[in-house]
Amino acid sequence: MHPLRAQEREAERYRGATLAEFYRSTRARTMQLVEPLSAEDCQVQSMPDVSPTKWHLAHTTWFFETFILEAVLPDFTPFHRRYRVLFNSYYNAVGEQHARPQRGLLSRPPLDEIFRYRAHVDALMEELIASRDDEEIARLVEIGIHHEEQHQELLLMDIKHVLAMNPLRPAYRDDLLQVRHESLPIEWQHSDERIVEIGHEGKDFCYDNEKPRHRSLIPQHSIANRCVSSGEYLEFINDDGYARHEFWLSEGWDWVQTESIEAPMYWKRQSKRWVETTLGGSRPVDASAPVVHVSYFEADAYARWAGDRLPTEQEWEAAASAATTRAVNDLQSDVLHPHAPRDGGGMQQMMGDVWEWTQSSYAPYPGYRTPDGAIGEYNGKFMCNQYVLRGGSCITPRGHVRSSYRNFFPTHSRWMFSGFRLARDLV
Numbered sequence: 008m009h010p011l012r013a014q015e016r017e018a019e020r021y022r023g024a025t026l027a028e029f030y031r032s033t034r035a036r037t038m039q040l041v042e043p044l045s046a047e048d049c050q051v052q053s054m055p056d057v058s059p060t061k062w063h064l065a066h067t068t069w070f071f072e073t074f075i076l077e078a079v080l081p082d083f084t085p086f087h088r089r090y091r092v093l094f095n096s097y098y099n100a101v102g103e104q105h106a107r108p109q110r111g112l113l114s115r116p117p118l119d120e121i122f123r124y125r126a127h128v129d130a131l132m133e134e135l136i137a138s139r140d141d142e143e144i145a146r147l148v149e150i151g152i153h154h155e156e157q158h159q160e161l162l163l164m165d166i167k168h169v170l171a172m173n174p175l176r177p178a179y180r181d182d183l184l185q186v187r188h189e190s191l192p193i194e195w196q197h198s199d200e201r202i203v204e205i206g207h208e209g210k211d212f213c214y215d216n217e218k219p220r221h222r223s224l225i226p227q228h229s230i231a232n233r234c235v236s237s238g239e240y241l242e243f244i245n246d247d248g249y250a251r252h253e254f255w256l257s258e259g260w261d262w263v264q265t266e267s268i269e270a271p272m273y274w275k276r277q278s279k280r281w282v283e284t285t286l287g288g289s290r291p292v293d294a295s296a297p298v299v300h301v302s303y304f305e306a307d308a309y310a311r312w313a314g315d316r317l318p319t320e321q322e323w324e325a326a327a328s329a330a331t332t333r334a335v336n337d338l339q340s341d342v343l344h345p346h347a348p349r350d351g352g353g354m355q356q357m358m359g360d361v362w363e364w365t366q367s368s369y370a371p372y373p374g375y376r377t378p379d380g381a382i383g384e385y386n387g388k389f390m391c392n393q394y395v396l397r398g399g400s401c402i403t404p405r406g407h408v409r410s411s412y413r414n415f416f417p418t419h420s421r422w423m424f425s426g427f428r429l430a431r432d433l434v
């Protein structure tokens with residue numbers, strides 16, 4: 008192929024950049040996200056689900072070191088031989104792992120050493136990318152970059168929890184813009200019963216769980232053109248929604264009672280008003296903005312209370328694929344909190360703002376096969392006891408998600424930026 012043509016094709020594939028630029032800018036963004044934090048902030052693990060910022064910085068580096076440098080370089084020597092275990096998240100094929108709930112105990116290695124680890128691996132990776140024109144290496148680098156983008160979101164949702172647990176309630180950043188728009192009435196988009204194509208199409212990057220593309224029957228239904236707002240969710244709270252068992256799944260009802268849940272995570276009642284912790288500090292709840300930090304149980308209970316239901320992931324994807332792209336509130340918008348759409352009409356917020364719970368269990372698509380090797384542990388082995396969320400959030404890196412992208416969490420999780428929209432049957 009003509010060298011210029013090859014370069015153009017590469018730029019198309021990596022969001023207008025070469026693979027080397029895509030690698031460098033992604034790694035640099037992770038470092039930018041850490042700038043507002045102290046070394047002490049980077050150490051804390053506030054609950055077993057949360058990983059310390061320092062661990063995210065090291066683990067994303069470990070991913071490149073283990074799956075690429077170690078596999079490809081004939082004279083490979085690890086930066087530190089113990090890191091293989093310390094920063095292995097869940098890859099049994101790689102070997103032993105440091106226990107997840109104990110990541111916060113790793114006061115050593117210090118943060119400075121992790122920064123050196125990153126610089127060391129970056130130098131080797133950049134040299135490798137520049138010197139090897141190899142499809143398989145490029146594919147692994149691309150996975151590593153998308154993996155790092157996922158951890159950028161994890162880093163932010165984790166540090167939000169860490170800072171929210173601190174009685175001083177420090178903000179992650181004091182300079183974040185507060186965006187508020189008027190709430191617009193929900194419009195319902197009708198869909199006839201039909202067969203739709205679901206799953207990733209084309210040659211662009213996607214995860215294995217988005218394939219194979221296949222046909223799926225969706226029933227006649229309507230789907231809301233925007234997410235449920237905090238103001239609407241407040242009506243559910245004020246109608247004793249958390250105290251009425253008839254809206255809750257059995258496990259959800261146990262969870263509400265055992266954990267004394269009475270509002271979305273990060274909401275606190277202060278005399279007559281509700282305030283919420285955001286990455287920009289404590290703020291009054293914005294009634295127009297999508298409700299965020301709710302579990303599957305809460306989303307499902309609200310839907311029952313409203314007389315509706317959550318969409319299936321097939322209904323959601325069909326609606327998202329047909330929607331025209333609008334301004335997306337994502338990581339690069341630099342608001343780091345969901346807000347109401349600026350103008351009405353048409354499908355809103357399909358991408359960005361909040362991850363949207365669907366009523367679909369996270370399961371393999373027809374014909375799915377777990378990829379070979381350690382990388383095969385990335386997605387497939389988690390297809391059990393989790394539900395699918397779609398569409399990305401206000402802290403998802405731009406370009407990371409697409410209409411076929413499948414995120415997944417257990418039913419009680421809510422520290423991620425999770426919200427939902429409604430669907431209704433038409434029978």
Ligand SMILES: [Fe+2]
Nearest residue numbers: 066096154158
């Ligand atoms: Fe990871």
